Amino acid sequence: MGYVTQDSWDAHYGEGCSFRPLDDTEVTLLRELVPAPPSGGHALDVGCGTGELARHLAAAGYTVDALDHAASALSIAEQTPPASGTVRFVRCDIERDPLDGLHSSYDLIAFRLSYAFIGDRTRVLHRLRERLGPGGAIVVITPVAAAVPADRRGIALDEEEIALLSAGWHTAEQHDAAGLAFLVLRDPAPGPVTYRGKGRPSPHALTGAGAVVTNEAGHVLLGRARRGTWELPGGKNDAGESFVEAAVRELEEETGLTARAADARVMAILMDSVNGMPRVTAAVRVVDFRGKPAVREPDLIRRWEWHDIADLPTLAAELFTPSAHVLNVVWPGLLPDLPPVHRYPLA
Structure with missing residues (x-):
């Protein structure tokens, strides 16, 4: 026993x-x-x-x-x-x-x-x-x-x-x-199971979403960040927020474009690390939106531009690594020599 x-x-x-x-x-x-x-x-x-x-x-x-x-x-x-x-x-x-x-x-x-x-x-x-x-x-x-x-x-x-x-x-x-x-x-008197956490955890990982948005011509939207990289709209999840909700919210906060959660889907979960901390990024494809891109957070982004997808492998500047991994989910094999990442595709 x-x-x-x-x-x-x-x-x-x-x-x-x-x-x-x-x-x-x-x-x-x-x-x-x-x-x-x-x-x-x-x-x-x-x-x-x-x-x-x-x-x-x-x-x-x-x-x-x-x-x-x-x-x-x-x-x-x-x-x-x-x-x-x-x-x-x-x-x-x-x-x-x-x-x-x-x-x-x-x-x-x-x-x-x-x-x-x-x-x-x-x-x-x-x-x-x-x-x-x-x-x-x-x-x-x-x-x-x-x-x-x-x-x-x-x-x-x-x-x-x-x-x-x-x-x-x-x-x-x-x-x-x-x-x-x-x-x-x-x-x-068996009762229904109940749930609770284990108190406030110590910070362990970054979680967020990158949103891939294309216009009617098939161009993809990238922002020129003040830190010197091109990057997709997106950012960290708020508490209790899904990856889709985070992507849609960040898209509006950063660019002014609005989209419904029903018009966005998670295509893969990506995991790498930054400075020894795990980083989890959801690749979110937004298939419909309204508005025109504008700089809404000038302290972070200088401007937004629509890019030809075929030009991405030869951008004359650096791509933000999580954005590069998200782009490679939507267009597999597009970007060469990517840093290591764990990729979990979703149906």
């Missing part, structure tokens, strides 16, 4: 080792909080070890399926029958083996000192709660991280894990069992 291999569990029990015995506090809580139904009930003991809890539940009126994936533990468990009632010991890895052989409905599903060793806890709990009968309960008896040495935290649950375990139930009680957490979960 999860953190420890099957061979190590077999060795653990084969060497005569076990775990903390069931004590009077646990017995009292089991009797008071999850008694067997008057007509008897079914219980599932997950990670039963040598069978102490399973035998107690059988004597208390349950018919018990006791699971463990350590053959040595089950061999020891089967040597001591319950004082009364029925226990069926089953070799089963609760995370990996099919559960077809289990009863379809349980009144009690118990994890005693075993839950912390399960790796895929959420998935296992979801599958088992589907077998919980009406009025049934899941009981998890576990050490808590704050009460064990740091080098043994793997056998315990911390507060965050206990809160996660308790989520999605109408009733989640926690009791103290002589230093152990005794959790009783009733009435599953």
Whole structure:
């Protein structure tokens, strides 16, 4: 189960080792909080070890399926029958083996000192709660991280894990069992998943869009930037803005040309880097627009010009690298000797 291999569990029990015995506090809580139904009930003991809890539940009126994936533990468990009632010991890895052989409905599903060793806890709990009968309960008896040495935290649950375990139930009680957490979960209440971020991230990348606009003669629009390059209309995304929305907005802010988002499409996503920072650029083709280009941001652009596409490989000035990559998406192979870029074409 999860953190420890099957061979190590077999060795653990084969060497005569076990775990903390069931004590009077646990017995009292089991009797008071999850008694067997008057007509008897079914219980599932997950990670039963040598069978102490399973035998107690059988004597208390349950018919018990006791699971463990350590053959040595089950061999020891089967040597001591319950004082009364029925226990069926089953070799089963609760995370990996099919559960077809289990009863379809349980009144009690118990994890005693075993839950912390399960790796895929959420998935296992979801599958088992589907077998919980009406009025049934899941009981998890576990050490808590704050009460064990740091080098043994793997056998315990911390507060965050206990809160996660308790989520999605109408009733989640926690009791103290002589230093152990005794959790009783009733009435599953799975809700829709919710979403949240992880706080404000540190700056990691530049993202933006380059807009390719051609006029009725097939000429492409480039601006002469004050930093000495030719470049397409475009720029960085605003928060919450799509690449198409960014391209259309920047086109209007920089040139005065207006276009609808419906008249623009992303043709590829391009990724390179600048000064060690990742840069992501969307190649956006604008197929319809209104107006005539004008300098709207004179601090950035000196003028806008319509260029013959065939002239681009011999421009007597430098092309802004992201603009060159975008142009090469629309007219593949047009520009020679481009700097490296990762290109992800879109249908």
